[in-house]
Every structure is written in C-alpha cells, then in structure tokens.
Amino acid sequence: MREELTRRELLGTAGALGAGLSLATLLRANPAQAFAQLTAGKSLASLTVAEAAPRSLDVATSYVTNTQTIVYLTHEPLVIYSTDLKLTPLVAQSWTSHGPSKWVFKIRPNVKFSDGSALTTEDVVYSVLRHIDPKLGSGVAGFLANLSHAAATGPHEVTFSFKAPTPLFPHIATLIPMLKKSFAQPLGKRYGVPGGKILGTGPYTLVNFDPTSGVTLDRNPAYWGRPVPQIKQIGFKFISDTVTQRLAMQSGAIDLVFGVDGSEVGDWQKLANVKVLSGPVLWATYLSFDMSQAPWNDLHVRRAFAYAYDANGYVKSVLKGHAAVASAVVAPAMWKTLMSDSAISALYQRLQRYPYNLGQAKAELAKSSVPKGFSASVKYPSVLPESGKALLVLSESLSKIGVHLDVGEVNFDQWLSNYYAHKNLGLQTTEFSPDYNDPEDYLKLLLGSENAVANGLNVANYKNPQVDALFKQESATTNPKLRAKHLGKILEISQRDLPYLTLSWPYTYMAFRSDRVDYTGFSTYCFTQEWVRSITVR
C-alpha cells in the first residue's frame, strides 16, 4: 500500500487539480503556492497499470504483450514506431540497406545502460543473435530465420546479413530490445525471470518483479535520452479479472489498462473519470478454408460462404460496433508505411467484394461440386467467443441455402495442437494481431506456400505459384513503391481466390483515469512503443 499512499499524498499536496480543488479557490487561497502546485502537478509520483502477470521480462522467453508493455520501458530497440506508426531511430541513429539481404545500422555513440556503462556494438550484435540460438527457444526466432551473420563493421556500426532477402529487417528490429552482453549472457534463459535483475538502456529501471503481486519500475536517473518522462514510478499490478480491473479503476487504485475487450467497452465507458480510447484497426479475425480438401477446394463453395456471411449484421448487432466490417485479411492501416492514404483506398476499392446476398450465395453453390448443399463442422477456440458468434451468424444463413454448418467450441490447447499439427484443418477460425506494421507480415504467413506446412500459419493450404512469385519479387527490393505494388497485387488475388473469409477487423481499446492523465496516439503497437511518452499528466 505504500505506493498508494505516496500517490495520495502527492495528489493531496502537489496535484491540486487531482485533489478536486478548483483553480479559482486555490488562487484565492495562496497564489504563489498555487503556482508551485500547478507546475509540480506536471510530474506524477506514480502510475499504476493493471495487467496479467507475464512469464518473464525478456521477449525471448515471453513474446507476449504483457511482457512488452514493461520491457519497452526498461529496454530499447534499435528502431521504434512513433505514434503515427513510422519507423523512428532509437538506439540506432540511422540504417541503410545494401541490397535486400544486407542492412547496416549506425549506432548512437552516447547510449548508456542504467548502470552507467556504455552500449557497445558487441551488445547490439549479442542482443540480436541470442534470438537465433535454439537453446534460448526465443519467440522472436521465427522473424530472424534468415539471419546468417551479424557483426560490428565500425566503431558505431553493425551489419546484418541474411540468407534470403529481408527488406523488413528494420521493422523486425522494433521487436528486439538491446541487452548488455556481459550481464545477460551468463543468465541465458534466466534473464528477466521473477525476482531477478535486468539491465537496459530505457528510461526506467526495475525495482522488483514479484509474480504474486506485480512489477515496480523507477525512473532511470542516468537515462541517456531526452526528454525525461514525467512519471517517477510505474507500478504494474497483476489483476487478470476484468471486472476487478474495472472496480479497481473506479476506486482509483489503478490508472491505466491496455487491451480492453470490445465486448466490455460499454461497461468501462460508464465509469466516471475514465476514458476509453480505440486505436486504428490492425487486427483481423477470419475463417480459413483448407483448400487441399473437398469441398473447400471449390472456389464456388468458398464464395457461397462469403456471400452468405452477414458481416454488417454481425458487427452491428453482435459486436455492437466494436469492430469494422472487413474487406480483406489485411486492414488498411497496415499499408501506411508503404503508401499514401489515397493509394490505400484505391487499392481497397479494387478488391473483389462479397456483400451479404443469399441469392448470390445460392447461385454460387449451384455452380459448385455440391449444388444440393452439404454438412460441415467448425470448432472455434474457447478464447475467441466472438468468433464463435460470427460463425453462428454464418451458420444461420448457410442453413437457408442448404448447407448445415455445425459450430462448436474447443479448448484452446486442443485447438492449438491441431492447428500446429496442420492435419484435417477443414474450417479454422482464428484472429491475428500484427507483429510489425507492414502488410507482408500477415500476407506471407497466411498465403505463402512455404507456410502451408506443420507449424506454419497458412492453414488454408493456399498454394498459388503466381503469389509465391510476387512474394519473391516483393522481398527482393526495399523500394516501398515496388513492394506496395507486388503486395497489393497479392491482396487482390487473395480476395479473388478467397482462401480466407475475414470475419471482422476488431478495434483495440485501452482505458485510463482521465482525471489523472491523458493519453494520445494509442495503437495496437503501444506495447512496443514508448507508450509512457504518450501520457501527459493532468
């Protein structure tokens, strides 16, 4: 409770507005003191965030958002996304490609760890290479599968070489926080475990990590960068139940929650002094058709499903508008690093659409190999109840054209096991959060034929030589225009071939105490951004 008291004390003494006193009353009482209080109020003694307990404070052993939310305050990557989702230098000063398979990063000379020691090129090389050591079992390894070599090529320069073209390495670099080799290497997999120590270059340092209660971070007094964040201490409280999170925010015990579920937004919005923000759509939930099996190998069947799916109805009446109606597997905002807004809308105009139309669904089915209809089943993972509802909406209209779709729920582990085994896929439903902001992320994982294997995410078993050739062309260049052209073409083809039926583009939400802080520029990537800089103290 100590942190609680410090915050209350602060609000009582320095944060005049936070204590509920009006400015006028205060000025009348003592103008000089009031001014001192107002300026002091620009800094906040502590901010409390509620989230579920992470496994560790190392993205290698815990590549999940609740780890990233903390780690990106204590550690920094070479490159980071700005609030408008553009790549921005952080530990690196600049980067250049020497062909699509080689990247040279200039490292800032003045970056220091929180213990005062300087970051070296050796630390940078180690921080990246550790992820491809199979013994570490890093969750980031999949993004670095083509990395062949990393080495210092100058006093402040590191060169990364790849076995295959990797035009997106700067995006991938946003996922890799810098560690100090001499500190992290001896710890190996034990880096960042509960009760342990970590060492990064970020604006905060770890005070303690107790898996039973939370994480406390203090502002790093030796931080190399400027400006210094306004908040002195950040506490993460491990509260997994969302109702408890709401009660805690209502009582003022927590200030901020990331990842508010769309179905609960209404409950959050009802709370006094709580503001809910939504970010640009970057997620997708979808249904995949295993194209190596009948009847899903029949384009007419897939189209019949698409026409029979009432996306508008689902988004409006089931999701209460907490998602956008989707027109492709990739959401438009993911193209922002590649093309202008007008070019993006032109691309989405060109995509083939399947508006809800039972007549057309029936006509497509009549042209298929199963004109009289058929029975099929789909199981959705228990963690995605909303997808389950979308499938029920679909099943309802399919029954009108003679297709019986049996919708059932399955335990997440069982679902995941089947998903990875890549056998008897049939229909699968899942949702995808992007790793980095480039459309290639989703497109290649879902449509590249090399991912239509066990442990691969192309669960539609979609294999199109034309698409593979376009991927090859796209990854052979770092030119955004060319990449946008090839990837755009792939998106068009995928909407025509329809290996996936996108169910919705869910919005992402966060909530915070608007009487204490304000938050600007929220996005799905907040976890791997300098999110603390999005906060202004009231």
Add this chain to the structure above:
Amino acid sequence: VNWPYLALFVGRRLLAMVGVLLIISFGVFALLYLAPGSVEQILIGTKPTTPQTLRALRAQYHLNDPFLTQYWLWLKQAVQLHFGTSVRTSEDVLSGIGKRTGVTLFLGAYAFVITMLVGVPLGVLSALKKRSFLDRSIVAVSVIGVSAPAFVTGIFLLYVFAVRAGWFPVYGQGSGFGDRLWHLTLPAIALALTAMALVLKLTRAAMITALDQDYIGFARARGVPARRVLTSYALRNALVPVVTAAGLVLGYMLTGAVLVEVTFAISGLGSLLVDSVNFKDVPMVQGVALVVAFVIVVVNLLTDILYMLIDPRVRFEEGAS
C-alpha cells in the same frame, strides 16, 4: 488419551500418505500427458516460429522421451525434493509454491474461522428456535450464500465495501499481519459464505437431535444451569458431525478458493494450479497437487485426532477398546 495408541495411529497414516502422494503424482502426470496441447506450442502461441526452436524446446522439456521415462525423470528429482522450474513463470517450483502458500493459508484459515464463528452459533440458535421465523430466515440467508457463486458475491462485496464505502482495498494481498487482514477480509467473507450453510445446517440438525436426547431432559430436571446443558451436554455431543464437516470445509478453503483468488487478484495456490494446468506446466502442477494432497491428508488426520479428544469412545482400529 491413549498416547502410544495415538502415535501408532499417526505413524500408520503418515506411511499411507506416502502411497497416496505417489499415486496422485502418477495420476496427475498421466492426465497432463494425455491432455491436448504441447508445452512448446503453448510457449510460442499463434506466432511464427522455426522448426529448430520447437525442436530445442521439446528437447529441453524432455517431450521426446516415452511417457514412463518422463515420469521417472520427474520422480527421481522429486524424491530429492527437486521439483524443477516452472515452465510458465520460470520460478523454482518450491519457491513459487512457498510464495503463494502463505496467502492461501491465511485466506483459508481466515475464511474457516469466519465460517465456524458465524456458522456454529447461528446453527445452535436455529436449533434452539427451531421452526420459528428467525430459524427460517437464518437458513434461507445461508442457502442464498451457498447458492451464489463466490465470484458474484466477491464482486458484490467489492462494489459495496471497497468502491462505494472505501473501507477495504479492491485488490491485492497486503504485507504484514494487519495489512493482510485488511486486504483479505472481503475475500475471506466471500469464501466463508460458500461454506457457511453446510456448517450451519449440520450444526442445527445435530443440535436438534442432541436436544431431544433423554440426558438433556434429565440434566434439566436435575437443575443443571441452562448454559451448561447447552454447551457441555448438547453441543459437545453435537460436535462430531460438525468437526467432520469442518475438516472438509478447511480442505476446501485451502484448495478451492480459485474463483475468489481471481476476483480479488490474490496470487494463491488455487489460481496458480489453474494457470499452470492451462499452460501444461507439469513441474508446477505436480508440485501444487502434491502440496494440496499433503494438506488434505494432514487436515483429515487432525480431524480424526480431534474426534478422539471430543469423544474418547471413538477408535479407528478393530480390537481397540
């Protein structure tokens, strides 16, 4: 009390406990092995990965070995009290359990005390005023308590006493005795409400039976004071079924507090077990299952010993007089 007999009795029970723990460890291990999903998949989730990473993770957790070899590897370490490292939290299993046992014991004991201090007197009161309005009201309220799920009662208590009144904190477990008592009061009440009806109704029934006995009538006829009749004559005789229930209730409170723990964001053994099972975290599940089994066996043993103290006629072996 027959001390040598008691020592023999306890010794035998402790020996049997070793067998019970062995069977439980094998059963839990087998069930986790049969359950769908695999640790390396759960660790990576629906993210892209490389075959090398998955292979390395499988090797690290001995997932390629046959089932019996995996169990044997675990057992060899476990008998030396090395329970390994948790897959999910990367903590040492014993220290992870240790960190959470304190709060679970505190919460369980606190809820148990509330259940007993409220349940038994109300049960006695109900029995004394049987079929009155008061009796019916007490029983009705207790039944509502047991019927409402603990997380609903918990949220209701939180809203009223933590958010509205501000008397108690919304989450957390506190540090130090006083702070912890303050933090765990609402969770303990929520937990106690789920078991109070059982204790209350058993006490009521046992008391009604006891009060109907001839020796109560004789005691009253002899002019024994009413309070003494009630406590030494009726209540002591009514206690055996209540103590049986109390043992069960204590076992339940130490292990069945998951919903309350989640609602009040308390990191206890219950939520640790559920989270670990969901993660297929074999070392942690085994550790917690054994600790819980141990606690239940010990509580049952203590209950049996308590019988002997309450009613010296009780013997558990044939031939004992």
